[in-house]
Amino acid sequence: MSEPLTLGVAGLGTVGMGLIQLLSAHAPRLEKLLGRQVVVTGVSARSRDKARGEGFGTARWFDDPVALAKDASNTVFVELIGGEDGPAKAAIEAALHARKHVVTANKALLAKHGIALARLAEAQGVSLNFEAAVAGGIPIIKMLREALAANRVRRVYGILNGTCNFILTKMTDENRAFGDALREAQELGFAEADPSFDIGGFDAAHKLSLLICLAFGTTVAFDAIHVEGIEGITTADIEAATELGYCVKLLGVAAQTEHGIEARVSPVLVAEESALAEVSGVTNCVGIDGDFAGNLLLVGPGAGAKPTASAVASDIVDIARGLVMPPFIRPTAVLEPARPADLASRLGNYYVRLSVYDRPGAMAAIMKRMSDETVSLESIVQKKPGPVHPGQAAEPPPGAGEAAVNVILITHDTTEAAMRKALKAIEDDGQVKGRPQMIRIEDL
Amino acid sequence: MSEPLTLGVAGLGTVGMGLIQLLSAHAPRLEKLLGRQVVVTGVSARSRDKARGEGFGTARWFDDPVALAKDASNTVFVELIGGEDGPAKAAIEAALHARKHVVTANKALLAKHGIALARLAEAQGVSLNFEAAVAGGIPIIKMLREALAANRVRRVYGILNGTCNFILTKMTDENRAFGDALREAQELGFAEADPSFDIGGFDAAHKLSLLICLAFGTTVAFDAIHVEGIEGITTADIEAATELGYCVKLLGVAAQTEHGIEARVSPVLVAEESALAEVSGVTNCVGIDGDFAGNLLLVGPGAGAKPTASAVASDIVDIARGLVMPPFIRPTAVLEPARPADLASRLGNYYVRLSVYDRPGAMAAIMKRMSDETVSLESIVQKKPGPVHPGQAAEPPPGAGEAAVNVILITHDTTEAAMRKALKAIEDDGQVKGRPQMIRIEDL
Numbered sequence: 078m079s080e081p082l083t084l085g086v087a088g089l090g091t092v093g094m095g096l097i098q099l100l101s102a103h104a105p106r107l108e109k110l111l112g113r114q115v116v117v118t119g120v121s122a123r124s125r126d127k128a129r130g131e132g133f134g135t136a137r138w139f140d141d142p143v144a145l146a147k148d149a150s151n152t153v154f155v156e157l158i159g160g161e162d163g164p165a166k167a168a169i170e171a172a173l174h175a176r177k178h179v180v181t182a183n184k185a186l187l188a189k190h191g192i193a194l195a196r197l198a199e200a201q202g203v204s205l206n207f208e209a210a211v212a213g214g215i216p217i218i219k220m221l222r223e224a225l226a227a228n229r230v231r232r233v234y235g236i237l238n239g240t241c242n243f244i245l246t247k248m249t250d251e252n253r254a255f256g257d258a259l260r261e262a263q264e265l266g267f268a269e270a271d272p273s274f275d276i277g278g279f280d281a282a283h284k285l286s287l288l289i290c291l292a293f294g295t296t297v298a299f300d301a302i303h304v305e306g307i308e309g310i311t312t313a314d315i316e317a318a319t320e321l322g323y324c325v326k327l328l329g330v331a332a333q334t335e336h337g338i339e340a341r342v343s344p345v346l347v348a349e350e351s352a353l354a355e356v357s358g359v360t361n362c363v364g365i366d367g368d369f370a371g372n373l374l375l376v377g378p379g380a381g382a383k384p385t386a387s388a389v390a391s392d393i394v395d396i397a398r399g400l401v402m403p404p405f406i407r408p409t410a411v412l413e414p415a416r417p418a419d420l421a422s423r424l425g426n427y428y429v430r431l432s433v434y435d436r437p438g439a440m441a442a443i444m445k446r447m448s449d450e451t452v453s454l455e456s457i458v459q460k461k462p463g464p465v466h467p468g469q470a471a472e473p474p475p476g477a478g479e480a481a482v483n484v485i486l487i488t489h490d491t492t493e494a495a496m497r498k499a500l501k502a503i504e505d506d507g508q509v510k511g512r513p514q515m516i517r518i519e520d521l
Numbered sequence: 522m523s524e525p526l527t528l529g530v531a532g533l534g535t536v537g538m539g540l541i542q543l544l545s546a547h548a549p550r551l552e553k554l555l556g557r558q559v560v561v562t563g564v565s566a567r568s569r570d571k572a573r574g575e576g577f578g579t580a581r582w583f584d585d586p587v588a589l590a591k592d593a594s595n596t597v598f599v600e601l602i603g604g605e606d607g608p609a610k611a612a613i614e615a616a617l618h619a620r621k622h623v624v625t626a627n628k629a630l631l632a633k634h635g636i637a638l639a640r641l642a643e644a645q646g647v648s649l650n651f652e653a654a655v656a657g658g659i660p661i662i663k664m665l666r667e668a669l670a671a672n673r674v675r676r677v678y679g680i681l682n683g684t685c686n687f688i689l690t691k692m693t694d695e696n697r698a699f700g701d702a703l704r705e706a707q708e709l710g711f712a713e714a715d716p717s718f719d720i721g722g723f724d725a726a727h728k729l730s731l732l733i734c735l736a737f738g739t740t741v742a743f744d745a746i747h748v749e750g751i752e753g754i755t756t757a758d759i760e761a762a763t764e765l766g767y768c769v770k771l772l773g774v775a776a777q778t779e780h781g782i783e784a785r786v787s788p789v790l791v792a793e794e795s796a797l798a799e800v801s802g803v804t805n806c807v808g809i810d811g812d813f814a815g816n817l818l819l820v821g822p823g824a825g826a827k828p829t830a831s832a833v834a835s836d837i838v839d840i841a842r843g844l845v846m847p848p849f850i851r852p853t854a855v856l857e858p859a860r861p862a863d864l865a866s867r868l869g870n871y872y873v874r875l876s877v878y879d880r881p882g883a884m885a886a887i888m889k890r891m892s893d894e895t896v897s898l899e900s901i902v903q904k905k906p907g908p909v910h911p912g913q914a915a916e917p918p919p920g921a922g923e924a925a926v927n928v929i930l931i932t933h934d935t936t937e938a939a940m941r942k943a944l945k946a947i948e949d950d951g952q953v954k955g956r957p958q959m960i961r962i963e964d965l
Contacts, residue, residue: 099813103671109855110670208668214814216668223667224652224660226554227547227834352820355796369543369831370658370821376796377817387813390671400844411553 081114082397083150087142087168088157089122092182092209095386096155101132103390111397121145146172153178153396155389161185173197173205178401180392182209182385188283191290191297192412195404205404206392211284212237212361214384215377216391220365221291222406228367230292232332234521237284237342239359239379240268240275241307241327245344246357248315249324255310267359277306278327278342285329289340289415290405292365293333298340298415302331305343314430314514317458317485318346323428324354328519336418346428346518352376353521364521421494426455426518429486429496431503432510433459434479439508443484446502450495458485481510487518525558526841527594531586531612532601533566536626536653539830540599545576547834555841565589590616597622597840599833605629617641617649622845624836626653626829632727635734635741636856639848649848650836655728656681656805658828659821660835664809665735666850672811674736676776678965681728681786683803683823684712684719685751685771689788690801692759693768699754711803721750722771722786729773729786733859734849736775736809737782742859746775749787758874758958761902761929762790767872768798772963780862790872790962796820797965808965865938870899870962873930873940875947876954877903878923883952887928890946894939902929925954931962 084100086093100107100115107115120128121139128138139145146154146168154172156179158165165186172179179198181187187194187210198205208218212235221230236242240262247258259276262268274280286299307327318325323346331340347353352374356362361379366372378384405412433439447454460483488496500513528544530537544551544559551559564572565583572582583589590598590612598616600623602609609630616623623642625631631638631654642649652662656679665674680686684706691702703720706712718724730743751771762769767790775784791797796818800806805823810816822828849856877883891898904927932940944957 095813099671102812103673106673107671109851112852215817216664219663219668220660223838224663224835225831226838227543227551228831229547229550350799352796352799355794355799367831368546369539369827369834371825371828371831373659373819373821375817375819378815381815383813384815387669387672387811387815390813391668394670395667398844398846400842402842407553408556 079113081116082153082393083116083118084153084155084393085119085145085148085151086117086155086157087121087145088159089120089127090157090159091382092385092389093122093157094127095382096157096389097132099383099386099390107394111394113397115393115397118150119145119148142168143171146177147175151177153180153393155393156181156183157389159183161189166190169194170197173201173203176201176203178204178206178396180206180389180396182207182389184210184283184287188286188297188299191287191405192409196409199403199408202401204396204401206395207287207404208392209385209388211287212363213377213379213381214387215361215363215375215379216388217288217363217375218291219391220373220375221288222402225365225367225370226406228369230365230367232330232366233288233292233363234328234330235363236326236353236356236361237281237329237363237379238275238278238327239361240272241281242356242361243267243359244276245307245310245325245327248310248312249319252312254312255308276308278304281327281329281342285331285340285342288363289331289338290412292331293338293415294407294412295338295415296412298417301338301340301415301417303341303343303420307344309514310344313483314516317430317460317483318428321456321458321485321487322349323347323518324349325516326353328353330519334418336422337416339418339420339423341420344516346516347521351521421492421497423493423517424490426490427488427496428516428518429488429500430514431484431486432481433484434481434508434510436508440484442506442508443503446499446506449502450499452491452495452499453489455487455489460485523557525560526597526837527560527562528597528599528837529563529589529592529595530561530599530601531565531589532603533564533571534601535826536829536833537566537601538571539826540601540833541576543827543830543834551838555838557841559837559841562594563589563592586612587615590621591619595621597624597837599837600625600627601833603627605633610634613638614641617645617647620645620647622648622840624650624833624840626651626833628654628727628731632730632741632743635731635849636853640853643847643852646845648840648845650839651731651848652836653829653832655731656807657821657823657825658831659805659807659819659823660832661732661807661819662735663835664817664819665732666846669809669811669814670850672813674809674811676774676810677732677736677807678772678774679807680770680797680800680805681725681773681807681823682719682722682771683805684716685725686800686805687711687803688720689751689754689769689771692754692756693763696756698756699752720752722748725771725773725786729775729784732807733775733782733784734856737777737859738851738856739782739859740856742861745782745784745859745861747785747787747864751788753958754788757927758960761874761904761927762872765900765902765929765931766793767791767962768793769960770797772797774963778862780866781860783862783864783867785864788960790960791965795965865936865941867937867961868934870934871932871940872960872962873932873944874958875928875930876925877928878925878952878954880952884928886950886952887947890943890950893946894943896935896939896943897933898930899933900931904929
């Protein structure tokens with residue numbers, strides 16, 4: 078029996094309390110598995126009241142997470158405070174300087190300071206593990222670091238934000254308007270009071286930025302990711318997609334292309350029979366395409382106290398077993414800057430929804446603009462103004478001026494540059510009301 | 522830069538050649554990742570002709586795999602010979618006795634001798650890794666050993682045999698008869714000339730037996746698994762399942778129940794909107810239900826040279842990184858015998874297909890037998906004799922005697938014991954032609 082593995086846990090929110098519960102519930106299991114005990118010897122949180130009750134054993138209280146990170150009573154520092162700077166960063170740096178292994182679930186911090194912290198961890202010969210930072214309970218970091226280490230990854234993609242997927246699922250399954258579905262997500266605790274970080278796609282982009290480093294051996298390049306949120310998705314889009322056999326998802330995609338790394342987070346249409354379409358509610362999924370492993374898809378809970386605690390615990394188990402490797406697989410010294418591909422060069426199918434004024438020649442003008450950019454169409458559906466849904470304005474709304482009808486176009490393969498040009502010209506022609514809606518179709 | 526990691530590779534079939542190709546293609550990547558080279562220093566196979574061409578470098582030839590396993594020129598022995606005894610076993614034992622790490626893809630051997638070999642590996646302080654033995658390119662062993670180490674696993678299940686899944690997919694998507702789909706699988710190299718090991722469910726059961734050990738901390742208990750194959754699935758079943766919104770899959774399931782471990786490989790019906798229904802062709806999937814991680818599903822290629830080589834390579838990468846743990850996670854000394862649950866106590870829904878003679882009172886007699894065992898029904902569909910499909914006899918076939926019609930029953934929750942009694946009584950009553958078909962419905 079080896080020495081116990083001693084942990085300092087900073088942050089006793091949902092995940093922190095989940096971890097305390099896990100370590101307490103599975104103490105005998107872990108001891109049997111690892112040949113050593115795993116013991117929480119110190120904790121820190123905003124309110125001392127939390128650090129009581131079952132599972133805390135003889136853990137000492139620290140007012141200051143940095144003091145906990147430096148304290149000799151623990152050899153592994155677990156950061157569950159959150160925030161991209163401030164105490165979380167200070168405490169992690171202190172722990173690494175003290176030659177401690179660090180486990181964190183903090184994607185925002187890693188997206189901003191990941192490379193600098195990884196460099197420090199490598200120099201100190203310790204682990205910086207972050208399984209819980211991406212896709213909650215899905216062990217995607219381990220997958221990329223270890224299981225697929227002997228692969229050249231061609232593409233990584235996923236449904237990485239449970240809040241958005243919950244909202245889109247509600248809109249699809251229950252014909253709910255965006256605002257209505259968002260309110261329910263907030264009531265259930267799946268969305269923050271200020272939801273812009275989630276629904277704007279930024280949370281998913283943080284996670285994707287970490288996956289890009291691991292998959293392609295680059296430095297973290299949050300800025301290289303094209304980000305669109307789901308705010309603009311309407312019930313008209315959801316209905317049209319459903320009718321055409323598609324499902325709307327907020328997807329993060331990063332691919333190695335001849336033009337560099339194409340990386341984006343945006344709403345996409347996936348075929349209804351795609352495995353991605355079955356990923357509903359707050360469930361996440363991550364797909365990887367490796368040159369030898371082929372296509373792998375992992376589906377599981379993307380958040381929640383228990384799944385996230387399970388991911389944090391797996392990082393601790395790896396440390397207990399003595400597994401130490403560079404945080405981003407390769408030593409930071411050999412990571413290359415991400416060379417972003419211009420999204421304009423993307424080749425694929427597109428969904429377009431236009432609100433076309435009911436005038437002679439309007440459709441002809443639109444078709445001409447498409448044809449000018451050699452965009453050919455797979456299908457055209459003109460929608461009559463449909464029935465009114467609860468929480469949604471009738472179309473056309475009374476007093477909204479000239480009548481317009483929804484026209485849905487699905488294109489054949491074309492470049493994004495051509496699409497943008499055609500849609501700009503259509504908008505400028507003044508035959509459509511509002512801005513054209515364009516959603517990429519992904520064959521995944 | 523550390524010493525190179527030296528490999529002796531025995532067996533140069535599909536997987537062996539895939540591995541040689543991978544190590545050659547990714548030599549610079551692996552060196553960068555691991556800080557050391559991975560070099561094949563010796564090979565052995567049935568025919569020496571194979572050990573030529575690209576990727577073999579300066580590898581020495583060995584006529585005898587046991588000699589290769591003992592030879593001091595390699596520190597890791599990779600067994601890709603196959604067979605549950607014979608040279609594969611002798612060579613692995615020789616390698617372990619020589620204190621070498623062993624990597625194998627040999628599920629049949631592990632299902633039979635896994636515990637004895639694990640005990641030897643532990644005593645020698647070396648690795649016995651077998652990622653490629655279950656579900657090809659899907660890293661399910663790593664998942665159970667590492668990512669879910671801090672979970673109590675409640676259930677593990679999967680589509681573990683690509684041959685069966687290919688056949689069932691063909692039957693479903695193309696209305697093909699079993700024999701016809703099997704012939705195509707054989708022509709495409711997805712099924713052996715003698716396919717009984719695959720279609721009888723035994724290959725899937727070997728894999729499930731390994732998953733049971735890893736998931737539940739038991740010794741290997743192949744005999745504790747109830748095995749049914751897909752030979753008895755007819756186009757009538759496939760059609761009825763499709764009409765009722767289900768899909769037929771050969772599934773391995775093992776669950777912790779209050780009666781012990783319920784373990785079986787059998788055809789099941791899963792709902793069409795289940796993620797399992799989307800797993801088609803030779804693709805495999807494995808699901809795990811952990812008490813903290815929740816439900817995880819992994820989908821990927823279940824076989825093939827490249828995915829299997831990727832799995833073997835990940836085992837080698839773990840060794841290069843110095844990760845050594847007991848092969849079945851826990852030390853063999855603490856593994857407990859699997860206490861199998863009697864399948865009769867299974868509670869669930871069932872699909873039943875009866876070929877009922879067209880007589881007054883036949884259905885009443887059947888309903889009476891169901892009711893006697895308190896089996897209640899969710900739906901009853903009586904099928905007219907349908908059109909003739911290619912490769913399938915008309916029903917009723919000319920000269921087959923008294924006319925009968927297919928009746929499909931879906932039960933509410935009931936025990937398997939009650940189902941079996943009711944069906945036995947129905948068969949004995951003589952109102953049905955042939956044996957009743959019973960397929961479990963799984964809510965996965």
